[in-house]
Amino acid sequence: MSDQHAQPSQHFETLAIHAGQEPDPATGAVVPPIYQVSTYKQDGVGGLRGGYEYSRSANPTRTALEHNLAALEGGRRGLAFASGLAAEDCLLRTLLAPGDHVVIPNDAYGGTFRLFDKVVSRWGVEWSVADTSDPAAVRAALRPRTKAIWVETPSNPLLGISDIAALADIARTAGVRLVVDNTFASPYLQQPLALGADVVVHSTTKYMGGHSDVVGGALVVGDDTLGEELAYHQNAMGAIAGPFDAWLVMRGIKTLAVRMDRHSENATRVAELLASHPKVAEVFYPGRPEHAGHEVAAKQMRAFGGMVSFRVVGGEQAAVDVCDRTELFTLGESLGGVESLIEHPGRMTHASVAGSALEVPADLVRLSVGIESIDDLLTDLTGALGR
Structure with missing residues (x-):
């Protein structure tokens, strides 16, 4: 070869x-x-x-x-x-x-x-x-x-x-x-x-x-x-x-570069919304200055990607309810597609780590932010979180 x-x-x-x-x-x-x-x-x-x-x-x-x-x-x-x-x-x-x-x-x-x-x-x-x-x-x-x-x-x-x-x-x-x-x-x-x-x-x-x-x-x-x-x-x-x-x-x-630019732009806006929302207890996104790894990420990454996770006020059931209420964010495993996905890691992708040192918080929600209109995505999340 x-x-x-x-x-x-x-x-x-x-x-x-x-x-x-x-x-x-x-x-x-x-x-x-x-x-x-x-x-x-x-x-x-x-x-x-x-x-x-x-x-x-x-x-x-x-x-x-x-x-x-x-x-x-x-x-x-x-x-x-x-x-x-x-x-x-x-x-x-x-x-x-x-x-x-x-x-x-x-x-x-x-x-x-x-x-x-x-x-x-x-x-x-x-x-x-x-x-x-x-x-x-x-x-x-x-x-x-x-x-x-x-x-x-x-x-x-x-x-x-x-x-x-x-x-x-x-x-x-x-x-x-x-x-x-x-x-x-x-x-x-x-x-x-x-x-x-x-x-x-x-x-x-x-x-x-x-x-x-x-x-x-x-x-x-x-x-x-x-x-x-x-x-x-x-x-x-x-x-x-x-x-x-x-x-x-x-x-x-062939379209990876243009897609990742849009994923990163949309995820940054989503993280901003979540950080200011009263129903969100914590946001995990390396593009935010308060993230513990922000400086390292800024040094070794071109942009911060399309994945955002957050903890919901109210515990596990509140997190599950958010996953159930979105309309544009599709409830499903996997990530990285042009469409936005939402999931509950503790019950879905990371169920296999339950009881181990890798167990994830029960109130955690993970988003794969797609390349749709950011205004529509923000509206969908705002509605799912409620007031």
Whole structure:
């Protein structure tokens, strides 16, 4: 497979549209074809055309997406998977062996926690929780068998911010890998590899796809050797992105920059409304100056993203009632689509962390702020909150 390294002379918006997505040489089509194929004709035994023999190992549509992902994150190798958790599973099986240890954040996606707590722990991998917004806490959590520090920034669902460069220094000194889940930010808003991370994780279901019509995941790395190891496990385990799913993610990526600008603008306005509302007890949005991670976020992010969480006065039932009363904000899991979503993390996306160190407040509501008219979104939230 050819080198996926991004061309530094091109800006993000250009790479999003063109990297890995050159016109089809056979027809001149400006959009890469969907190669809905399982196998490929060989010119004699072992004579492969373009390196393709079986679509679990490689598929031209997936190759185009993987080159695009590498370019957007400034990495050497991108790999596309059937889901974000499939990408995480491949990464963990590649990096870890029985007896190894991983530091995970105290505010992480419920599915990631479940993967550590219920799956990889069964084959002898140990994990412990640290506040990754505090570099000293992360350093203190390291053990002799630690192999990775796992970070989400912004985190899900409390929008915590971790200093990627500071954690990269800690990881480098300790000889461990720094893994950054960049799903909430997207590569348009944040570049973890440039800040010293070793691996970037994405659920491409979210902002990369952007239209709530595809499930996918990705890994991007800056090291060729690690990239080859991940590619081996990707093929050996088989949880790859299908060609149509890869094509849908590429379609979404073309508008990622303009969408993230609008998501961020709308979320800033939503956070302002919530902060001034008498029925809201606390707002979590890194774009607000009072957010504990605001200065770090301003340093390492282009803008602050489209996710906002808040606690409701009146407790859990009041939070559930707000979720039930919105009209434009659709009650549903996931995030990152053009439409606005609302959910109750404690009963929905983060039910798996109940009773653990990662348990989320029962009165918490999470918003994925879409790109609709901001006036309509504010009206909807005002009505749902009441007076």
